[in-house]
Amino acid sequence: MNAIEVRQLTRRFGDFTAVDDLSFSVGRGEIFGFLGSNGAGKSTTIRMLCGLLRPSSGTAVVGGVDVGADPEGVKRRIGYMSQRFSLYEALTVDQNITFFGGVYGLGRERLEARRAFVLEMAGLRGREKTLTRTLSAGWRQRLALGCAILHEPPIVFLDEPTGGVDPLSRRRFWLLIDQLADEGITILVTTHYLDEAEHCHRIAVIDAGRLAAMGTVAELKQLLAGRPIVEVRAGEPVAAMRALEAMPEVEKTSMFGTTVHAVLRAAGAAPGHLVGRLQEAGVAVSSCEVVEPSLEDVFLDLVERSAS
Ligand SMILES: Nc1ncnc2c1ncn2[C@@H]1O[C@H](COP(=O)(O)OP(=O)(O)OP(=O)(O)O)[C@@H](O)[C@H]1O
Ligand SMILES: [Mg+2]
Known part of the structure; x- marks a missing residue:
């Protein structure tokens, strides 16, 4: 049985459809990523899967429980880290752990065992009495993850867990996620960082409430098969972009730092032809070559295509 089974899930707010006919399933121990622009409907979907928001139509079965029929039953079987961390800032590290242990109804012995686990996992030993609001974002994030999995749920929902966290802490966080998945825990995670999305076993790209694409990173990259990406470095990237866009063989361009990608x-x-014409247009080209598509190329392609 799949850990998560979603069929035609839809959520409307008045006339506006935030989540539109989503269907997908997530296997046990899978790290499943949700990618989408701001307002795409990721958090709304997660809130429905956590039993916090009623679907307008469609069904979702999480850990064998129908979220529409038994939202409380779902809450007991899952861990949830909301987009705004759900810790109490005015409490100490220890007090937060005790508080969430109470929410999940852990007995004293189990709470102490889990407290030790969380302090270890988050690297917070020795900081038990520290006020949560004075912890750096990386510590807070790991404590929030620990509190979300105190009751050892088999399925965990992480909504933008690494927003505002430095790259080193993000790496450390993803090592924890990989460990949880190795233990058979199912993870559904949203992120805006495409390098992080590469950690996911499978990815769903959500655009305006709809499923735009789904698959492994390699499968998603196949969506650009037959449409090569040419990477151009030039003295004036904006001028290069304009000149490329005027060429009939170029479908579209996007800026990647100071380089331009042309689809x-x-x-x-041949890229050589493009160089000649860029130079004719007065653009000083330092390099121009065909590159493998990145996940960002795929994402921009999917999201822009549906926006136009
Ligand atoms: N309670 C609500 N009432 C009305 N509209 C809502 C409500 N909750 C969400 N929305 C709208 O639904 C859409 C999807 O929001 P959602 O928070 O799910 O997006 P998201 O993909 O999580 O975006 P972000 O990346 O910014 O977190 C947005 O347009 C949002 O304004
Ligand atoms: Mg969100």
């Missing part, structure tokens, strides 16, 4: 309409156009 070609078809394979075959």
Whole structure:
């Protein structure tokens, strides 16, 4: 049986459809990523899967429990880290753990065992009496994860867990996620960092409430098969972008830092031709080559295509 089974899940707010006919399933021990622009409907979907928000239509079965029929039953079987960390800032590390232990109804012995686990996992030993609001974002994030899994849920929902956290802490956090998945825990996670999305076993790209694409990173990259990406470095990237966009074989361009990626309409156009014409247009090109598509190329392609 799948850990999460979603069928035609829909949520409307008045006339506005925030989540539109979503269907997908997530296997046990899978790290499943949700990618989408701001307002795509990721948090709304997660809140429905956690039994916090009623679906307008469709069904979701999480850990064998139908979220519409038994939202309380779902809450007991899952861990949830909301987009705004759900810790109490005015409490100490220890007090937060005790508080969440109470919420999940842990007995004293189990709470103490789990407290030791969380302090270890989060690297917070020795900081038990520290006020949560004075912890750095990385510690707070690991404590929030620990509190969300105090009751050892088999399924965990993480809504943008790494927002505002430095790269080193993000790495450390993803090591924890990988460990949880290795233990058979199912993780559904949203992120805006595409490098993080590469950790996910499978990814769903959500755009305006709908499923735009789903698959492994390799499968998603296949969506650009037959449309090569040419990476151009030039003295003036904006001028290069304009010149590329005027060329008939270029479908579209996007800026990647100081380089420009051009998606070609078809394979075959040699980058050398592009260089010649860029130079004719007065653009000083330092390099121009076909590159493997990144997840960001795929994401921009999917999201822009549906917006136009
Ligand atoms: N309670 C609500 N009432 C009305 N509209 C809502 C409500 N909750 C969410 N929305 C709208 O639904 C859409 C989806 O919101 P949601 O928070 O799910 O997006 P998201 O993908 O999580 O975005 P972000 O990346 O910014 O967190 C947005 O347009 C939002 O304004
Ligand atoms: Mg959100």
